[in-house]
Amino acid sequence: MLVFIIRRSMQSVVVLLVMSLLVFVGVYAVGNPIDILINPQADQAERAQAIASLGLDKPLYAQYFTFLSGALHGDLGKSFVHATSALGLILERMPATMELAISATLIAVVLGIPLGLLAGLKPNGATGRSIMAGSILGFSLPTFWVGLMLIMVFAVELHWLPSNGRGPTTLLFGLIPVSFMSWDGLKHLVLPATNLALFNLALLIRLTRAGTHEALLQDYVKFARAKGLTNSRVIGVHVLRNILIPIVTVIGLQFGALIGFAIVTESVFAWPGMGKLLIDSINFLDRPVIVAYLLVVVFLFILINLVVDILYSALDPRVRITESKG
Amino acid sequence: MIDAAEAITEPVLEVDGLRTHFFTKAGVVKAVDDVSFTVGRGEVLGLVGESGSGKSMTGYSLMGLIDPPGRIVSGSIILDGIEQRTLNAEQQRRMRGNRIAMIFQDPMMTLNPVLRIDVQMIEAILAHKQVTPASARLRAREALSKVGIASPDERLLAYPHQFSGGMRQRVAIAIAMLNRPDLIIADEPTTALDVTIQGQILYEIQKLTRETGTALIWITHDLSVIAGLADRVCVMYAGRIVEQGSCEEVLANPAHPYTRGLLDSVPANNERGQRLKQIPGMTPSLLDLPPGCPFRERCSRATEACEVSPEMRPAGGAGQSVRCFHPLVPVHG
Amino acid sequence: MASPLPVASAPARSVQTPAQRVVADFLANPVAVFGLVLLVLVVLAALFAPLISPQNPYDLAQLDVMDSRLPPGSPAPNGGHFWLGTDDQGRDMLSAIFYGLRISLAVGVISTVCALVIGLTMGLTAAYVGGKFETLVMRIVDIQLSFPAILIALILIAVLGQGTGKVITALVTVQWAYYARTVRSAALVEKRREYMEAARCLALSPSRIVFRHLLPNCLPPMIVVATVQVAAAIALEATLSFLGLGLPITEPSLGLLIANGYQYLLSGKYWISFFPGIALLLTIVSINLVADQLRDVLNPRLQK
Numbered sequence: 001m002l003v004f005i006i007r008r009s010m011q012s013v014v015v016l017l018v019m020s021l022l023v024f025v026g027v028y029a030v031g032n033p034i035d036i037l038i039n040p041q042a043d044q045a046e047r048a049q050a051i052a053s054l055g056l057d058k059p060l061y062a063q064y065f066t067f068l069s070g071a072l073h074g075d076l077g078k079s080f081v082h083a084t085s086a087l088g089l090i091l092e093r094m095p096a097t098m099e100l101a102i103s104a105t106l107i108a109v110v111l112g113i114p115l116g117l118l119a120g121l122k123p124n125g126a127t128g129r130s131i132m133a134g135s136i137l138g139f140s141l142p143t144f145w146v147g148l149m150l151i152m153v154f155a156v157e158l159h160w161l162p163s164n165g166r167g168p169t170t171l172l173f174g175l176i177p178v179s180f181m182s183w184d185g186l187k188h189l190v191l192p193a194t195n196l197a198l199f200n201l202a203l204l205i206r207l208t209r210a211g212t213h214e215a216l217l218q219d220y221v222k223f224a225r226a227k228g229l230t231n232s233r234v235i236g237v238h239v240l241r242n243i244l245i246p247i248v249t250v251i252g253l254q255f256g257a258l259i260g261f262a263i264v265t266e267s268v269f270a271w272p273g274m275g276k277l278l279i280d281s282i283n284f285l286d287r288p289v290i291v292a293y294l295l296v297v298v299f300l301f302i303l304i305n306l307v308v309d310i311l312y313s314a315l316d317p318r319v320r321i322t323e324s325k326g
Numbered sequence: 327m328i329d330a331a332e333a334i335t336e337p338v339l340e341v342d343g344l345r346t347h348f349f350t351k352a353g354v355v356k357a358v359d360d361v362s363f364t365v366g367r368g369e370v371l372g373l374v375g376e377s378g379s380g381k382s383m384t385g386y387s388l389m390g391l392i393d394p395p396g397r398i399v400s401g402s403i404i405l406d407g408i409e410q411r412t413l414n415a416e417q418q419r420r421m422r423g424n425r426i427a428m429i430f431q432d433p434m435m436t437l438n439p440v441l442r443i444d445v446q447m448i449e450a451i452l453a454h455k456q457v458t459p460a461s462a463r464l465r466a467r468e469a470l471s472k473v474g475i476a477s478p479d480e481r482l483l484a485y486p487h488q489f490s491g492g493m494r495q496r497v498a499i500a501i502a503m504l505n506r507p508d509l510i511i512a513d514e515p516t517t518a519l520d521v522t523i524q525g526q527i528l529y530e531i532q533k534l535t536r537e538t539g540t541a542l543i544w545i546t547h548d549l550s551v552i553a554g555l556a557d558r559v560c561v562m563y564a565g566r567i568v569e570q571g572s573c574e575e576v577l578a579n580p581a582h583p584y585t586r587g588l589l590d591s592v593p594a595n596n597e598r599g600q601r602l603k604q605i606p607g608m609t610p611s612l613l614d615l616p617p618g619c620p621f622r623e624r625c626s627r628a629t630e631a632c633e634v635s636p637e638m639r640p641a642g643g644a645g646q647s648v649r650c651f652h653p654l655v656p657v658h659g
Numbered sequence: 660m661a662s663p664l665p666v667a668s669a670p671a672r673s674v675q676t677p678a679q680r681v682v683a684d685f686l687a688n689p690v691a692v693f694g695l696v697l698l699v700l701v702v703l704a705a706l707f708a709p710l711i712s713p714q715n716p717y718d719l720a721q722l723d724v725m726d727s728r729l730p731p732g733s734p735a736p737n738g739g740h741f742w743l744g745t746d747d748q749g750r751d752m753l754s755a756i757f758y759g760l761r762i763s764l765a766v767g768v769i770s771t772v773c774a775l776v777i778g779l780t781m782g783l784t785a786a787y788v789g790g791k792f793e794t795l796v797m798r799i800v801d802i803q804l805s806f807p808a809i810l811i812a813l814i815l816i817a818v819l820g821q822g823t824g825k826v827i828t829a830l831v832t833v834q835w836a837y838y839a840r841t842v843r844s845a846a847l848v849e850k851r852r853e854y855m856e857a858a859r860c861l862a863l864s865p866s867r868i869v870f871r872h873l874l875p876n877c878l879p880p881m882i883v884v885a886t887v888q889v890a891a892a893i894a895l896e897a898t899l900s901f902l903g904l905g906l907p908i909t910e911p912s913l914g915l916l917i918a919n920g921y922q923y924l925l926s927g928k929y930w931i932s933f934f935p936g937i938a939l940l941l942t943i944v945s946i947n948l949v950a951d952q953l954r955d956v957l958n959p960r961l962q963k
Contacts, residue, residue, distance in 0.1 A: 144902075148924060261807060317442075
């Protein structure tokens with residue numbers, strides 16, 4: 001198992017390096033790094049100084065090393081707009097996005113798996129069909145529009161929930177600012193988290209239903225019933241354990257997608273996360289922040305992929321045992 | 327085999343007029359059509375037929391494992407003196423794996439690949455008996471040794487894919503015997519295994535059922551398996567039993583033309599170089615079967631009389647009966 | 660929970676061509692028919708927008724700022740009504756929606772077709788040629804598909820700048836990977852079939868083998884993916900436009916209309932965002948319904 005983790009980690013590092021190379025090439029070779037990294041409002045002297053300090057007059061491979069070493073030290077350039085470290089800006093906003101993404105995942109899992117199970121057990125009944133119809137809606141509705149509708153219904157018409165922003169934050173573990181620990185914070189979290197959760201919810205419902213439907217046709221279910229096990233055990237243990245494995249993988253991989261979709265939700269709800277920062281930066285042409293965002297996101301994605309791979313092999317005994325032999 | 331004293335006691339299973347139909351969009355499939363037989367205590371009954379004859383469906387019907395679009399339409403199943411069809415779902419569940427157990431054909435698919443062997447065995451015990459998990463584990467361990475699996479403690483902690491096909495089937499047998507059922511239904515348990523392993527499994531099951539006095543219904547398409555194993559045999563065709571009787575009688579003097587055909591089509595050593603005998607035609611579709619004897623299209627003895635469905639009538643040796651208007655042995659009474 | 664069905668052969672059916680069977684199976688599901696009807700209506704509305712719109716919303720001469728932000732049902736100056744209200748420039752929402760549908764659909768379809776052609780070619784070639792080329796292409800596909808589409812699109816817009824052509828480029832770049840992957844999987848399966856061996860034995864030219872033999876058999880899953888992707892492309896373009904990074908104001912798609920109305924949402928003038936949203940919704944849902952049924956109908960594993 002340890003061998004497996006080490007091997008996968010090494011692969012991930014390689015992918016990370018390749019991606020950093022791609023970003024580097026995109027910024028320094030394809031794009032004009034002078035435009036991207038140096039504030040367009042800088043005058044000649046400042047520009048010359050910046051070019052020298054960024055090493056933009058050196059050959060490309062040297063620039064790549066500078067770029068890499070800068071990245072390892074947490075220096076990905078300075079934001080044009082905020083005049084502080086681009087990476088710092090992003091890290092500052094990460095807890096907000098993470099909170100949103102984790103809440104959305106929780107909602108999708110807690111609602112999606114039971115609903116999908118139900119739909120899989122009674123595929124032809126009214127419950128099953130309506131759940132599936134609902135899931136099609138969850139796919140089809142563009143996230144931003146659902147967000148708008150949620151605001152319209154719950155904030156404007158009903159006045160139950162606030163229409164934008166993040167609630168007051170408290171420090172979790174004394175380090176990470178989270179907003180769900182206060183009632184007001186929770187109220188602000190509900191709408192954007194639900195909005196973000198919808199796509200995943202629909203996905204999970206469909207996956208769970210398909211998995212349940214397929215699992216029920218398997219011989220081991222027949223055998224379990226032939227042993228005289230109760231229905232709840234057959235479904236709760238035999239079926240669930242089988243379908244959970246691919247579902248957990250999907251949930252993990254979708255977490256990365258959530259970070260992407262969060263860009264839209266954060267814009268609709270003015271939620272101060274990384275995504276909103278990205279949109280603002282694109283609008284203000286604050287390119288160092290865009291570059292920093294890209295690298296952070298790439299890093300996160302690779303990390304997520306790694307964790308999911310390890311989790312998958314931990315859950316599926318067939319994979320685990322062959323891996324440990326290899 | 328059975329001795330006279332046991333034969334007098336009440337049979338462990340009495341099936342009468344069982345009909346299981348599947349109501350599909352294409353029509354009604356009469357998978358099991360008026361099947362009746364009894365199984366005595368400790369007896370081995372062979373249920374023989376080709377695929378599509380309804381033999382497996384009979385087994386599932388006895389276990390109560392028929393799901394929509396199929397259901398048991400009529401008939402009675404009396405197990406241990408209790409009419410199964412009057413039981414509710416929970417009562418039926420208590421019978422399954424407890425008084426009546428089943429061994430399936432493909433051991434690869436019947437064990438859940440993501441659960442450990444001990445979990446799958448212990449749950450079978452705990453579903454029916456209020457014992458501590460520790461004592462259930464002990465019982466599971468004993469059951470594994472009984473079926474000839476070495477180092478049972480290690481094996482209990484293993485997963486199904488770590489076993490070979492033959493060993494998985496042994497585990498399935500062990501599970502079936504865990505709660506000391508009165509009757510075990512074995513649905514082609516050796517078909518999916520290598521020929522060398524087949525013999526071992528056959529022997530294993532035989533030995534165990536004889537030791538414990540468990541009755542056995544052995545479902546198969548292979549007559550040669552039945553020959554050394556069963557006390558009595560039922561031959562099925564198109565959802566009906568066409569012949570029953572003691573194994574010796576039926577194999578030596580078959581009454582039904584189909585049984586004769588089956589026996590003849592088994593290649594024998596003294597026929598080398600000669601053409602293999604076949605029953606002409608194909609097994610009929612069970613969908614909307616026309617009335618009359620289902621075998622008549624392929625039978626050399628068929629006449630107009632066969633357009634009416636024959637009933638089971640005693641014929642030939644003691645305890646033998648046949649469903650045919652032109653049987654190969656004389657009919658009594 | 661199902662016990663296995665007993666072996667029973669089906670009665671012979673009257674002979675239908677595969678195309679007829681597909682159509683018949685498709686029409687058997689009322690939900691799918693509903694989706695199809697809806698889709699046809701949407702497409703017709705888009706095609707005939709100039710004819711059916713009460714007003715040309717982009718002809719500045721016809722607009723009057725005094726008409727702005729009127730609620731649905733308000734009377735219009737030249738008789739008739741603003742059935743769905745007006746936006747902040749005095750544009751009739753109904754007309755704006757029809758014209759917006761045109762643009763949304765056009766962008767969606769164009770980008771899908773381009774992505775389809777590119778993805779198809781890459782995927783088929785990769786499957787046929789195999790070796791290092793295939794590995795390289797598939798690696799790129801895998802990496803691209805592991806990132807959410809919106810992120811890739813945003814970064815491309817950030818790099819390329821804004822404008823209709825650039826939006827379409829972004830959409831195409833995001834989508835081609837799906838087609839490449841789908842067609843390659845299908846092609847790999849088909850490659851092993853006997854008719855491919857036969858074609859190779861006949862020494863047919865590679866392009867002939869690929870296009871005349873391999874391609875037609877890989878089409879069914881492609882049709883399903885393409886249909887779903889049109890909806891996805893439309894949704895993505897709408898999202899980009901909503902974020903202000905999509906089509907320019909001169910080509911107002913439904914996304915832009917919704918974006919325009921965003922600021923008025925909190926003051927209760929919901930119709931400026933709501934109705935274009937409904938139009939978008941109907942378009943996407945109808946496409947997805949049709950695609951769902953197509954998937955079931957064309958899936959060989961579900962054939963009886």
